[in-house]
Amino acid sequence: MSAEPWVVPDELWERIEPLLPRRERRFRYPGRKPVPDRQVLCGILYVLYQGIQWEYLPKQLGFGSGMTCWRRLRDWNEAGVWDRLHHVLLAELNAACRLDWSRCVVDSSHVRAPKRGHQTGPSPVDRGRTGSKHHLITDGRGTPLAVILTGGNRNDVTQLLPLLDAIPPVRGRVGRPRRKPQSLFSDRGYDHDIYRDQVRARGIVPAIARRGTRHGTGLGTYRWVVERTFAWLHGFRRLRTRWERRADIHEAFLKLACCIITERQTRSLC
Incomplete structure (x- = not known):
């Protein structure tokens, strides 16, 4: 190493x-x-x-x-290099039973975008400053399954179903490739009954915190893994602030970082 x-x-x-x-x-x-x-x-x-x-x-x-x-x-x-690399790494983890398909966790994180560009917008959580959002879905252990880049003014819940659709078919086990978790955990930002119904229609049990309820519901016991993964992502300094006007370049950095995090998970298999 x-x-x-x-x-x-x-x-x-x-x-x-x-x-x-x-x-x-x-x-x-x-x-x-x-x-x-x-x-x-x-x-x-x-x-x-x-x-x-x-x-x-x-x-x-x-x-x-x-x-x-x-x-x-x-x-x-x-050329799709980072997508294909991510698929290869996920297949290795799946073959070793190191992906937790019993649940997935979704969340988003805002980053500033001083140079503006495509997929940016005024952020309601940063005094209207221009920014972007990283929308992430992980398995139950915090391994990135998919990531999406949007403008900073996009509501988190609008990317819930696109994130589920973005999970690739993961090979590595006997039978059909796996791409659907058993349950989905998220915070109050995703509290909309219409989306709960659509998640259920896909055969996934939604465990989404409701607005107005007291803290301490117990969902944080499972949701903390995605926050840890965001901490890993923002450990890459280039992702803390979006300096690229072109969305595809920032998205390439984002996907490459997810590949590196997933590759770190495979090292324990050796």
Whole structure:
């Protein structure tokens, strides 16, 4: 295990390398030799962990330029690399019975977006400042199952069903891929009977706190895992504030961070 978190370990690289799109080699006008993908990925992780701007990426570390790393992140996200990597990691956990399908937990977190851009909006919890929301669904142990980026003015409950739909079909066990938990836990922000009915219609038992009830209902015993996962996500400094005008770049960082958190869960399987 490397002392520096942005150095890609061999185990993780063996999972990622087959998923990366292949670049066609130009024989007539080859140009400058491209920076190896593994070094570029280290540069992307460096920005994700440190939260620096692309132009300040240290070239002496061999990552290539910030623009090179930005382009690869964009291209890999468009190719669905992070989605497929997440599916691979979830399948490993599922095969080892390390995913808790007895329940899932949903929540959201607001981050500021000083440069505005797509999927931003005035936040009602931050004096109307422009921001975005990270909407997250985890299994009962806090492993990320899906994440969605929206504007800061979107109501949490509007993303409840999209989050359930975003759970990928997880393989790794005999039979059909699993994508539906037995129950769903959430806080008072999701308290709408119409959504409870729609969750029940999907064969999932809703355990949603009701507005006006006293604290201490016991649901927090199960909901704390998603708050811990948000703490892990915001441990990546680039995700604490959204500096990207382009929503796809911030979403790529968000999905990559979920992959890293899921990969950490797989290490205990060895």
